[in-house]
Structures are given as structure tokens and as C-alpha cells.
Amino acid sequence: MNTGGTLLFGGSFDPIHHGHLISAQAVADRLAVDRVLLIPCAQSPLKRSHVLARGEDRLEMCRIAAKLDPRFAVSDWELKRPPPSYTIQTVRYFRSVFPAPEPLYWLLGQDSLAHLQHWMNIEELLQIVQFVTAARPGGGEPNLAALRAIAPAEAVEQIERHLFATPMVEISASEIRARARAKQNIQFWVPSGVADYIDQTALYR
């Protein structure tokens, strides 16, 4: 049994795209984790006004993408629970599945790092998981001042040590939805199986 640990990656994934997948794969390589779990959320507490595609569609697209790397798998844990999806509840659960001292990481985009101080039970979260940030190469230091004001210095230092420069694909799920709505080709933006799924189900029309 390997003990490289688990990288948890939560998001709306509406749809999952190459930006998500390339940064998750690059970070997984860097940390040498055993597995990456994609966890589509029911509803992000910080994006409550967003109307998302059905959970089963977002889950299925994650499943199609996860087949492309044997370390990747998908969890419907958040989708099976009432929204919003608080990360603290998710990581408490996954810590029980993968007990300490096995490493447990939570992947963030650099944009999400800026809001971390608003996450529910952030102090407990910092104790349970190691946050890992996929940062833009040469993109400068993220502003951690707000987090520093509420979190122990050691936890903030650990976050700084887990800022990894990964190849950044500057695309967003909203751009892809807009392209799909306009019937533009999205084959280069998401894995082709995901593009086919969006096409066949007319998901974002």
C-alpha cells in the first residue's frame, strides 16, 4: 500500500475542464499522491446565487474525465447531502476514510486562496487538511494578509510551502458554458468525452 496520500479537489465542475485537470494532475505528480478525488459540490456557500447544472450531469462529466488518469476518481459525497456544501463536513468525512497520518490535501486555485479566511470552521479545516494551491508561474505572491489575521502562523507558513507553480490554462467553466450555448466547438476546452456528453445532452443550450 502506498502512503503518498490523497488530494481532494472540490468545485462546481460545471463543467470540469482542462484548467482543472491539468492543475490537479501537476499537483498530484508534485506531491506523489496515491489518488485524486474530484468532488463536485451541491452548491458552493460562496456562490449561492449561481444556478448549476444538475449534480448527476456534473458528476458524470467528472467520471468521464477521471477515467483518463488511473489515480483519479470521483466522489458524490457532497451531491448526496443538502446544499450548501461546506468543505469542513467533507474533509471530516474523508479524514475518517483516510485516517492520519496519511497525508490529506485539498487543492485550491489561487483565486480561491484569497477567500479562505471566509470558509466555515477555517481553523479546524487547517488542522485536518493541508491546503495546496495551484499558482500561476511567475504570478507573484498571493495576498495572505487576511488569513494571517485569523490563522496560526504555522498554518499560514504551511500554505506558503504548498504553493506550486503549475501550468495554467486560463479558461473558466463559464466561458465553456457560453461557448456551448452559442453552439461553438468546445472540443479543445474539455476532454473530448466531456465535450461529447455536453453535446449529446444539450446541457448548456
Ligand code: ATP
Ligand atoms: P466558473 O467559471 O463557473 O466560476 P470555475 O471553473 O472557475 O467555474 P469551479 O469549477 O468551482 O469554478 O472551480 C473549482 C476549483 O478549480 C477552484 O478552486 C478554482 O480556483 C479552480 N479553477 C478554476 N478554473 C481553473 C483553471 N483554469 N485552472 C486551474 N484551476 C482552476
